Amino acid sequence: MVQVNGGTVALGGQQIDRSIAPRAARRRRSVMPGFGLTFGFSLFYLCLIVLIPLSAVFVKTAGMGLDRFFDVAFSERVVASYRLSFGAAFVAAGVNAIFGLLIAWVLVRYDFPGKRVVSAMVDLPFALPTAVAGIALTALYADTGWVGQYIEPLGVKVAYTPLGVVVALIFIGLPFVVRSVEPVLDDLGADVEEAAAALGASRLKTFRRVILPAIAPALLTGFALAFARGIGEYGSVIFIAGNMPFQSEIAPLMIVTQLEQYDYQGATAIAAVMLIASFLLLLLINLIQIWSRRRMEG
């Protein structure tokens, strides 16, 4: 029995002054060595991969002067593309939050034949080259496609409209929500739901008061990831969007357009605006998350 009280170490009731206690008492030792080395490398690596390219965006932008910056980054056409990119990403992430939760629920709570196949299907949008997904979706929803030929007469036009952008982003963002929520839902355990039922709560009240608050932080994480991915998505959207100015042009396309005109500064200006906007949105979501998590862990 070893107890460390204040400055003394008690071994089996005998008091040993710290000055003659083993060195271990003086120098804090960790069972996991190499913190300095691994942390240093992590920091270096993050700088190299993330921070330097991102700061290059701002450095490049800074060279163009404020007037031109506003001309390029806030021209009417570009602002319309921001609206579409952020709006569509938000709607798609919202749709994914709802249906991703449902899928996660089914995967966690029930056992059924082919569960592994369903689970693998969830990851497909991760694995598929985005351009392939985009072409496939366009083919499906075009006015002659499998789906398009039936919904177009109903007045629902998906391909080459903002709705098409949302559809592509839903496809791309689904795994983020499912994979974020799954472990938390699993951890929540059936007994908590049973406890709510035993206390007289209906299914709806159990979901609203017990399950939803418990998984809210994870759901928000999934939403944030899907949203962030949606804002920057290019490959899968570009085919189905149709790219009509002021209507179905996404912000990443505007960047590419600038690049095609060899206007690198213009491209980085739009990129900088998107970067700041995404950063602020993610910061907001993180703050909400910290707040809700603190309530749970005290």
Added chain:
Amino acid sequence: MGITLSGISKKFDAFTALGNIDLEVRPGEFLALLGPSGSGKTTLLRIIAGLEFADSGTVAFDGQDVSHLPVADRQVGFVFQQYALFKHMTVADNVAFGLNVKKRRDRPSRQEIQARVAELLDLVQLGALGGRYPAQLSGGQRQRVALARALAVGPRILLLDEPFGALDAKVRKDLRRWLRELHDRMGLTSIFVTHDQEEALELADRVVVMDHGRIEQIAEPHDVYAQPASAFVYDFVGESNRLPVTIAGGAVRFGDRELQVGSDGLADGPATLFFRPHEAVIVPDGPALPAIVSLARPKHGVTRIEAQVDGLPHPLEIDVAGANPPKVGDSIAVAPTRSRLFPHPMAD
């Protein structure tokens, strides 16, 4: 409130969890369901609660058939093994949950709920901790929150699944006594599931010993220990030694050695002889079991001896009183003073 179970059976795929269980729980009784894991005790408790439904048979509360009522309508308090507290709610909100989810016309006013929660938290001695979150509490405190939450809706029956399983020994002992007092004071009918025989014998009015989905014995704690109904009960409740013996013409033999024990009126054939460690003496010689002492250590004021007997896979355990117990390596002869015979030799 009395509970009557008749002909309860439950299967999970091919596994028979419960086979035709009949049980009568008296009003105000504190009943223990005791058995090893897989004996069906938790399944039985969940069927009484309405968290699980039997394939056949009925559950009746005070003569009223509740077999098809879901848990929410049975007015039972259920305390889960891992407590199942709502982590995102304060202790007070946890306790108030059952009242807060009532339909508006049945729901007490906010003041009434607050008063009820305060009263319950006092009852479980957590009066000052209503504002904390479950993560900030110790295991014993969480357990009591779970109890207060279950009691808040005014249940007629309290069901507890391994209520002390996750607690350390000291806390467990205190909580046990406290729970017993609470049960007596509130006039509930309580059933708890445990695999700990000591807990069952100390706490319960009656003990139901279960194995393989069947009830082996229903009796008061003393009788479960002193008059076990089957070899399983003898072996599961309390410490025991067992010897494979044969009965021939009223004589009980271990190998070629005749033992001085009654044949309990069993027919000739193979049987198993059971005796407790304190129900044997060391004799100088005579009709006894020759053994060699392999271990001797103090235990509860006596000396516990383990002694190897030729032809037995396990050593015998015997408690010896007195100042001069045998030492390791000594040759001794062991004679049971009180024993029980059961006809079917138990598989090891």
